[in-house]
Amino acid sequence: MRYAYLGPEGTFTEAAAAVLATSRARADAELVPCASVGAALTAVRTGAAERAVVPIESSVEGIVTATVDDLAGGGDVLIWAETRLPIEFGLLAREGTTLADVKTVGGHPQAEGQCRRWLATNLPGREWVPLSSNAEAARRVGEGDLDAALASAAAAPRYGLTVLAPDVHDRSNAMTRFVEVAPPGSLPPPTGADRTSLAAFLADDHAGALMEILTEFAVRGINLSTIQSRPTGDGLGSYFFFIDCEGHIDDARVGEAMMGVRRVCAEVRFLGSYPRCDGGRTQVRRGTSDAEFAEAAAWLARLRYGRP
Numbered sequence: 001m002r003y004a005y006l007g008p009e010g011t012f013t014e015a016a017a018a019v020l021a022t023s024r025a026r027a028d029a030e031l032v033p034c035a036s037v038g039a040a041l042t043a044v045r046t047g048a049a050e051r052a053v054v055p056i057e058s059s060v061e062g063i064v065t066a067t068v069d070d071l072a073g074g075g076d077v078l079i080w081a082e083t084r085l086p087i088e089f090g091l092l093a094r095e096g097t098t099l100a101d102v103k104t105v106g107g108h109p110q111a112e113g114q115c116r117r118w119l120a121t122n123l124p125g126r127e128w129v130p131l132s133s134n135a136e137a138a139r140r141v142g143e144g145d146l147d148a149a150l151a152s153a154a155a156a157p158r159y160g161l162t163v164l165a166p167d168v169h170d171r172s173n174a175m176t177r178f179v180e181v182a183p184p185g186s187l188p189p190p191t192g193a194d195r196t197s198l199a200a201f202l203a204d205d206h207a208g209a210l211m212e213i214l215t216e217f218a219v220r221g222i223n224l225s226t227i228q229s230r231p232t233g234d235g236l237g238s239y240f241f242f243i244d245c246e247g248h249i250d251d252a253r254v255g256e257a258m259m260g261v262r263r264v265c266a267e268v269r270f271l272g273s274y275p276r277c278d279g280g281r282t283q284v285r286r287g288t289s290d291a292e293f294a295e296a297a298a299w300l301a302r303l304r305y306g307r308p
Contacts, residue, residue, distance in 0.1 A: 003180075004043035004052040007033020010135035010155030012085060016178035017053035019083050036132050037066040044181055045076050052077070057177040058087070060170070061113040063228045068242045071181070071271050072199035072230070079197055079272030080188060081180040086173070089115055090153035091165040092138050097147065099164065104129055106137030107150035110176075115150055117170045123148075135159075177277070188274050190248035193281050195225065197244050197271035200261050205237040209264075216260035217245060220253040221285030246282045248273040252293035253284075 003021055006013040014031060021029035032049055034040040043049040055064045071077065089111060093102065099122065106129035112119070119126070129146060131137045135158075137149035142159035149155075153163050188194075202209050210229075217224055226244035247254040249270065262268045286292075 001028070001051065002030045002032050002043075002049040004032045004034050004040040004049035006037055006040055006054055006133050007035065008133070008135050008139055009033055010138060010152060010158045011133045012087060012152055012176060013053055013055055013133070013178060014135075015152070015154070016055075016083055016085055016176075017180075019085070020051075020053055020081055020178070020180045023081075023083070035136075037064070038070050041067075041070050041074060041077060041181060044183060045074065050182065051080070052181040053178055054181065055110070055176050056082075056179045057226065058110050058114065059173070059175040061110050063226065063242060064110065065230065067179075068199075068228070069230060071197075072240055072242060072269055075269065076184065077181045078184055078187070078270075079179045079274055080182040081274050082177055082195070082277045083180075084175050084177045084277050087114065087169075087176050088153070088174075089134070089150045089168040090156065090163040091148050091168050092141060092151050092153070092156050092159075092161040093148040093164040094141060094144075094160070095162050097162075097164060099123065102126060102147040102164075104146045105148045105150065106131050106140055106146045107134045108132070108137075111150040114174050115168050115170055118168050122165070179272075179274075181272075187249070187272070190250050190273075191275045193276045193279055194246070194248040194251075194273055195244055195276045196247055196249055196254055196258075196273040197242070198258065198261070199240050199242055199269040199271060200265045201232065201240040201267040201269075202238070203264070203266040205239065210241070212264045213241060213243075213261055216257045216264070220257050221283075221288040222247055222253055222257055223283060246276075251282075252290045253288045256293070 003017045005017040040052040044052045104127045134151035138151040138155045138159045140146045141149045223246045228242045232238040
């Protein structure tokens with residue numbers, strides 16, 4: 001089983017891929033580094049890998065737009081599982097480097113967002129160099145192209161670096177959620193602690209468009225854990241909403257909500273139903289269980305057709 005991930009070696013995504021592979025007892029999983037989120041997802045679409053692991057949400061910076069946009073726009077893959085990891089950066093540099101020597105610092109844009117105040121306080125005025133991953137920044141430091149990188153301390157020995165400053169962060173409890181993506185096929189069965197992801201594309205930009213979408217979930221007692229607007233790229237005023245909701249598409253309330261959203265949107269792209277990594281049970285409000293939906297459908301059938 002080949003797992004493509006945002007590389008090179010030493011990224012937090014590699015650690016997440018190892019966690020997900022281990023959780024499925026795939027001791028022989030081959031972890032394949034890719035140059036970008038898009039390249040990892042393309043590896044699954046083309047059959048070069050059976051799975052891809054990519055970051056999707058940061059507790060500090062919100063959704064990872066490269067992942068969300070690719071999933072919503074690319075199609076042909078589904079989220080199969082998720083995990084989350086605490087994110088602790090180190091400032092990595094070559095042996096003998098001091099803070100005064102650092103003129104350029106590289107890393108993923110999410111890393112800068114999570115360490116912005118630390119950088120302003122400890123390295124004011126230094127040039128920030130955005131790169132595809134933090135480990136790529138570490139690799140560039142090892143090659144002499146950069147002075148320092150924000151990356152996992154575990155990446156230091158891989159690229160012959162030292163940890164110039166440990167525990168670099170603005171918030172000590174930062175977490176990132178990673179998802180395992182697979183080709184379309186059978187979904188993981190409902191567990192009672194599930195998450196469903198979708199992208200809802202507006203038919204047109206009008207007053208109340210978002211409320212129409214939210215209402216479909218609210219009236220069925222479905223909690224949304226994430227909702228984020230993103231431009232489609234087709235012009236100003238053209239948007240889609242990335243949505244994470246509690247529950248599984250096989251739950252009656254979630255299925256009906258998705259049908260409702262489909263009626264009011266130009267398009268809805270289902271991105272997967274999968275177990276939540278936090279283990280939190282889905283809260284089912286009175287009147288929204290599968291049994292209650294079935295009883296209501298039977299009641300309507302009796303009214304319509306006189307069935308006993």
